Amino acid sequence: MRQEGLLLHAASRLLGLIPTLLLLITIAFFLIRLAPGGPFDSEKILPPEIKANLDAKYHLDEPLVKQYFRYLGQIITLDFGPSFQYKDWTVNELIARGFPVSLTIGGLAMVLAFLLGTLIGIVAAMRQNSAVDYSLMGVAMLGISIPNFVVAPLLILVVAVYAGWLPAGGWDWSVQRMVLPVITLALPVIAYIARLTRGSMIEVLNRACDQSRRSGAHEGNHGQQRRFERMPADDQVLRQTLGPGRANVIAVKHLDHTAAGQAGNVGNHR
Amino acid sequence: MTVSLSIRIAITFSFVLLASCHDQDGEFARPREQRDQPVELVLLDDGRPHPAVLAGDQTVTRGNGEEPQTLDPHQAEGVPSANILRDLFEGLTTEAPEGDIIPGAAIRWNISRDARTYTFYLRRDMLWSNGDPVTADDFVFSLRRAASPATASPSATMLLPIYNAREVLADELPVEDLGIALLDEYTLQITLTGPTPYFLGLLTHPVTYPVNRRNLEEFGDEFSRPGKLVSNGAYVLKDWKHRVSIELEKNPRCREAENTIINHVIFMPIEDVSVEVTQFRSGGLDWTNEVPNNQFAWLQRNYPDELVISPWMGSYFFGFNLEVEPFIQNPDLRQALIFAIDRQIITDKVTQFGEQPSFALVPPGIDDYVPFVPEYADWTQQRRNEEARRMYELAGYSNENPLRIEIRYNSSENHKKIALAIASMWKQVLGVNTSLVNEEFRVFIQNRQQKAITQVFRAGWISDYNDAYSFLELFRTGDGRNDYGYSNSIFDAVLAEVATERIRARRSRLMFEAERILLTDFAIIPIYSYVTKRLVDQHLKGWQNNVMDHHLTRYMYKLKSRVKGSADSLNVGGGEHQ
Numbered sequence: 001m002r003q004e005g006l007l008l009h010a011a012s013r014l015l016g017l018i019p020t021l022l023l024l025i026t027i028a029f030f031l032i033r034l035a036p037g038g039p040f041d042s043e044k045i046l047p048p049e050i051k052a053n054l055d056a057k058y059h060l061d062e063p064l065v066k067q068y069f070r071y072l073g074q075i076i077t078l079d080f081g082p083s084f085q086y087k088d089w090t091v092n093e094l095i096a097r098g099f100p101v102s103l104t105i106g107g108l109a110m111v112l113a114f115l116l117g118t119l120i121g122i123v124a125a126m127r128q129n130s131a132v133d134y135s136l137m138g139v140a141m142l143g144i145s146i147p148n149f150v151v152a153p154l155l156i157l158v159v160a161v162y163a164g165w166l167p168a169g170g171w172d173w174s175v176q177r178m179v180l181p182v183i184t185l186a187l188p189v190i191a192y193i194a195r196l197t198r199g200s201m202i203e204v205l206n207r208a209c210d211q212s213r214r215s216g217a218h219e220g221n222h223g224q225q226r227r228f229e230r231m232p233a234d235d236q237v238l239r240q241t242l243g244p245g246r247a248n249v250i251a252v253k254h255l256d257h258t259a260a261g262q263a264g265n266v267g268n269h270r
Numbered sequence: 271m272t273v274s275l276s277i278r279i280a281i282t283f284s285f286v287l288l289a290s291c292h293d294q295d296g297e298f299a300r301p302r303e304q305r306d307q308p309v310e311l312v313l314l315d316d317g318r319p320h321p322a323v324l325a326g327d328q329t330v331t332r333g334n335g336e337e338p339q340t341l342d343p344h345q346a347e348g349v350p351s352a353n354i355l356r357d358l359f360e361g362l363t364t365e366a367p368e369g370d371i372i373p374g375a376a377i378r379w380n381i382s383r384d385a386r387t388y389t390f391y392l393r394r395d396m397l398w399s400n401g402d403p404v405t406a407d408d409f410v411f412s413l414r415r416a417a418s419p420a421t422a423s424p425s426a427t428m429l430l431p432i433y434n435a436r437e438v439l440a441d442e443l444p445v446e447d448l449g450i451a452l453l454d455e456y457t458l459q460i461t462l463t464g465p466t467p468y469f470l471g472l473l474t475h476p477v478t479y480p481v482n483r484r485n486l487e488e489f490g491d492e493f494s495r496p497g498k499l500v501s502n503g504a505y506v507l508k509d510w511k512h513r514v515s516i517e518l519e520k521n522p523r524c525r526e527a528e529n530t531i532i533n534h535v536i537f538m539p540i541e542d543v544s545v546e547v548t549q550f551r552s553g554g555l556d557w558t559n560e561v562p563n564n565q566f567a568w569l570q571r572n573y574p575d576e577l578v579i580s581p582w583m584g585s586y587f588f589g590f591n592l593e594v595e596p597f598i599q600n601p602d603l604r605q606a607l608i609f610a611i612d613r614q615i616i617t618d619k620v621t622q623f624g625e626q627p628s629f630a631l632v633p634p635g636i637d638d639y640v641p642f643v644p645e646y647a648d649w650t651q652q653r654r655n656e657e658a659r660r661m662y663e664l665a666g667y668s669n670e671n672p673l674r675i676e677i678r679y680n681s682s683e684n685h686k687k688i689a690l691a692i693a694s695m696w697k698q699v700l701g702v703n704t705s706l707v708n709e710e711f712r713v714f715i716q717n718r719q720q721k722a723i724t725q726v727f728r729a730g731w732i733s734d735y736n737d738a739y740s741f742l743e744l745f746r747t748g749d750g751r752n753d754y755g756y757s758n759s760i761f762d763a764v765l766a767e768v769a770t771e772r773i774r775a776r777r778s779r780l781m782f783e784a785e786r787i788l789l790t791d792f793a794i795i796p797i798y799s800y801v802t803k804r805l806v807d808q809h810l811k812g813w814q815n816n817v818m819d820h821h822l823t824r825y826m827y828k829l830k831s832r833v834k835g836s837a838d839s840l841n842v843g844g845g846e847h848q
Contacts (some may be wrong), residue, residue, distance in 0.1 A: 037712025049440035053422035087340040
């Protein structure tokens with residue numbers, strides 16, 4: 001019963017997407033046509049005969065409405081037709097070739113960010129307000145504030161050009177070529193996750209302390225809180241604190257599109 | 271082809287492995303060259319390298335700018351695809367390392383007395399990579415395909431000199447009426463509309479390359495893909511990883527296979543020029559497509575032997591809109607503005623990447639042509655400034671009544687810097703108040719064409735073929751690219767004569783006259799002529815600088831070790847540092 005309701009809800013949300021998408025597609029289609037210039041414009045003006053042939057080939061000579069419905073038809077059948085830019089390939093082929101690369105780099109970056117970020121966050125939380133905590137969080141802050149386009153050339157310069165350990169670019173599905181883009185993409189996310197993990201862990205820790213303080217209030221012992229914080233990172237603490245904390249991290253990751261978007265860029269360019 | 275070594279170039283061969291890695295004297299910036307000791311190059315009698323000096327792995331990796339749009343030679347447009355197609359295919363003619371036009375698929379040709387009919391005699395032993403013989407019919411089929419409206423080739427402009435080409439492209443005549451006739455299996459006749467001295471050069475352009483009919487019929491639109499494409503050049507297409515690399519492999523059936531040393535060519539599409547430099551420095555590239563302007567001075571200091579600068583077939587200039595105020599009928603004002611620019615400062619201090627200051631339209635280095643150089647090119651800038659002030663006043667402007675104009679350019683750091691420099695020179699010398707307007711490229715192009723709101727605007731031209739006419743015809747009355755609104759009946763008449771003149775020397779004199787008229791009318795603001803600039807690994811030899819910037823990989827080879835002395839010892843004109 002409850003599952004049916006869930007399915008129904010999901011279906012209605014999906015259906016609700018259609019008018020939004022249609023609107024977006026329509027606006028995008030007409031805005032592009034409203035803007036001056038066409039896909040074959042360049043400084044070398046084509047003689048009218050040649051321009052007409054090109055337009056005819058790509059159906060640009062048809063009335064706008066007809067072009068629009070042709071485009072809609074293509075989208076519905078998920079066949080985006082030939083690429084204007086790379087004439088030997090269809091748009092579908094180009095996506096099929098680029099997407100796995102983006103997915104791999106983005107996915108690996110995600111995994112790395114999650115593992116390292118959580119680890120750093122835990123260590124920092126367990127050593128709250130210590131030198132370890134401050135230095136880890138300082139580095140994390142740096143990671144967030146330095147943009148990818150600065151980190152990437154720096155890494156290339158040091159690792160590829162000066163040291164010669166890894167290739168400076170290119171793509172062939174080898175581990176060597178994945179290392180730098182994955183690290184570059186993961187860095188800001190590592191920092192982000194580390195800060196979140198630390199924050200939510202401390203919050204949970206404090207809640208746990210409050211509870212224990214309340215329960216042990218008659219003892220009037222304020223030192224208890226400190227002792228709790230300094231407890232060794234045993235299983236108990238991790239399970240209690242990380243569980244609720246991680247839910248936060250995951251929720252935030254859903255909102256964070258940047259990593260995926262940037263992964264797409266790397267996949268396309270390298 | 272005997273192995274009798276010519277002792278033209280001495281024989282030394284000493285390999286010392288790897289000077290230690292920790293080079294202390296600031297060589298940190300350039301680790302890649304420190305791996306081997308230079309040797310002297312040994313050449314055989316025919317000018318080819320002795321096998322003993324060659325590297326074991328003959329693979330060359332070339333940076334190639336943008337991802338090519340297509341590898342269908344008839345659909346292709348732009349430099350990146352042309353670079354690859356020149357390695358894959360061979361037209362009726364081809365180019366030597368220094369750019370001279372030499373026999374390709376045609377071993378010889380006759381040109382009729384009126385210079386309108388070319389008869390080509392094809393090699394009888396030429397094969398496609400699938401084993402089919404290359405015949406005259408392949409060329410008839412291919413040229414018709416290139417001109418067909420159904421193909422919609424963006425480069426079909428190159429075919430316009432052929433008889434009836436315009437009508438065929440406009441679908442007014444069937445492709446069979448194109449001026450191409452099959453005389454026999456290995457003989458082909460091409461008829462032109464008028465004498466076209468650069469026609470043999472046009473035949474090195476990809477749009478004139480043959481495609482294999484069987485290949486096309488079998489695979490249709492997908493024929494230009496790896497594993498399918500059949501070619502007749504030095505290489506075949508092995509792999510195409512979209513936006514990663516295009517790999518070519520030596521074509522064992524090529525007529526020059528025996529003399530082709532490089533076995534693998536990898537073209538890397540790298541749009542970001544600074545990425546190209548890091549790739550080169552880390553050893554991932556042997557040849558860059560370009561170098562970034564802002565690193566030019568640094569590269570000059572740190573990679574003096576690898577940085578190669580060479581004149582290119584292009585001119586950078588600013589245009590006047592001659593159809594509107596204030597420039598219509600106002601040569602004095604135009605002269606003042608042209609004179610008041612210190613070109614040396616622009617190339618030395620503003621752009622800083624080795625361009626040649628220019629006072630003319632046609633760049634230097636073009637075949638059969640000596641550009642017109644106006645008298646004031648030799649003046650000092652001070653004298654030009656004085657003259658500029660005089661003309662400015664003559665045109666009716668002064669400090670109290672200064673000229674106000676706009677310089678329009680498409681958004682780009684380089685155009686902006688140049689426009690800024692020019693604006694400040696005009697302000698300083700003449701007191702002109704200039705405002706800068708930058709526009710998105712397509713908007714800019716459209717505004718230029720409409721000739722309504724433009725005043726002074728960024729222009730320039732890089733030619734597709736080695737002929738001065740390509741620059742001059744931009745200014746013909748009514749030409750689709752005449753965004754300047756220049757119209758001079760004498761100029762047009764001289765150009766018309768150029769188009770029909772078949773004696774080279776006379777034609778050259780006529781073009782000189784046309785350029786003189788254009789420059790005496792002060793129709794454009796010449797600024798500089800382009801150069802190509804790239805990094806080339808010191809192990810890669812066999813190529814030569816040429817004004818077309820065409821470099822066929824089949825001439826190249828890779829040495830085991832660097833050549834002793836400077837890069838110039840072998841390459842004629844290699845590494846011409848300004």
